[in-house]
Amino acid sequence: MIVTALDEAMLSEQTTLLMAGIMCLVLPLVMTFYRQHRETYPGFGIWVGAFLCAGIGCLLVGLEDLVPVWVSVWLGNVFILAFPALLALGLNVFLNRPPLFAAYSASIAIYAALQGWSLVTGLSAGFRSALFTVFVFFYVVRLGFNIYRYTPHVLGRHDKLTLTVIAFGVVIVILRFVNLLFESVYENSFVFDDVDTIFIILLVLASVAMVIATISLNQLRLEFNLRTTSQELQEQTIALEKSNDKLAQLALTDFLTGLKNVRFFDSEYKKLWENSTTSGTPLSIILLDVDCFKLYNDSLGHLAGDECLKRIGEVLLTHPGFHRGLVARIGGEEFAIVMENNAEQALEEAERIVAIVEHLSIPHPSSLVGASVTVTAGVATRSSLDSSREKLLSRADYALYHAKSLGRNRAMAA
């Protein structure tokens, strides 16, 4: 009773195939529409071709009564088989995998040959169905494996929708195979003749789901690439900012000693001067010059001279008294220190530096002062007499000149 009711409710296999064919021809149109509005990745075009093949194949098989048997049963089935094969091939291209074009073409050619042979020799329709199902099974499993294994490479994760659709496809194919095996057993007792119609409907549903899955796959990849690109861009911007900062630092740093250079000194000295004008904090400047440095270079060479300047630079860089001040190399062997200290403190610091350099005991064979490298310092502290920062600087310079004339290796205040 139930069987009869179901039987009556079913569309004939042919009608279903024709409807499936039309449906499968509509799907590529949807995909083409999508392609015109969104960027698609290589492989998407092959998928469109796959659905086109499915549509043509279904129509050819559905028109069994109108066209020669080789067109419907042979060519129609070859077209339908090309559907999963092209889906798998397109996926390889989409995932940047080797497309295996030759392998897929060969497998379809083998199927076509076997199908033709079964027709010529008059083998049963059951054999042809089994043959078809085995090939489809192979493609669908391959499709599922590739999606599982390689989509994370292009999406950064698994695409659950595609995996679900493929699993659905695998189940349908397995059910169809089981049906083929047991058809003869339950044929008259349980099932209506149109069981194939159910499979066709299920496959059409799977095809629609597959179209949605392919579009979603493409969309996810677009989004993933956009995310990755903007992340990369962000990282590059940060790296660029860092290297810009570094470049800016380098532009203001003396390459030999690592102290600030004369450019930095000029701008920073200006700021300290302005700050002292507004806040009334004391401002002192120490000018430091290496004694008899020309003779040092002449007797030990320019490279040794550089090393000597580096060591004096280290002393200034690490001297605790200068932490809050400005220390720079403003000439060949001339250094300047600007500090927010009064005259007494500044002179003390200058004397300390002179002593520290002497204690470095860097041998100076031709010095007019002693056996080792020494420095002389001129100190000036801002007073009401200093109308400008240049004036303060020149007073420090004068003190230095005076200290040099008194025999070097000493600190003198202006």
Ligand SMILES: Nc1nc2c(ncn2[C@@H]2O[C@H](COP(=O)(O)OP(=O)(O)OP(=O)(O)O)[C@@H](O)[C@H]2O)c(=O)[nH]1
């Ligand atoms: N090795 C080395 N020498 C430098 C550098 N810059 C300048 N000099 C040398 O420093 C020397 C400075 O000599 P002078 O200005 O005559 O002064 P000085 O010999 O130190 O004599 P006093 O200042 O009177 O003690 C010159 O010979 C310059 O060539 C440098 O970066 N490296």
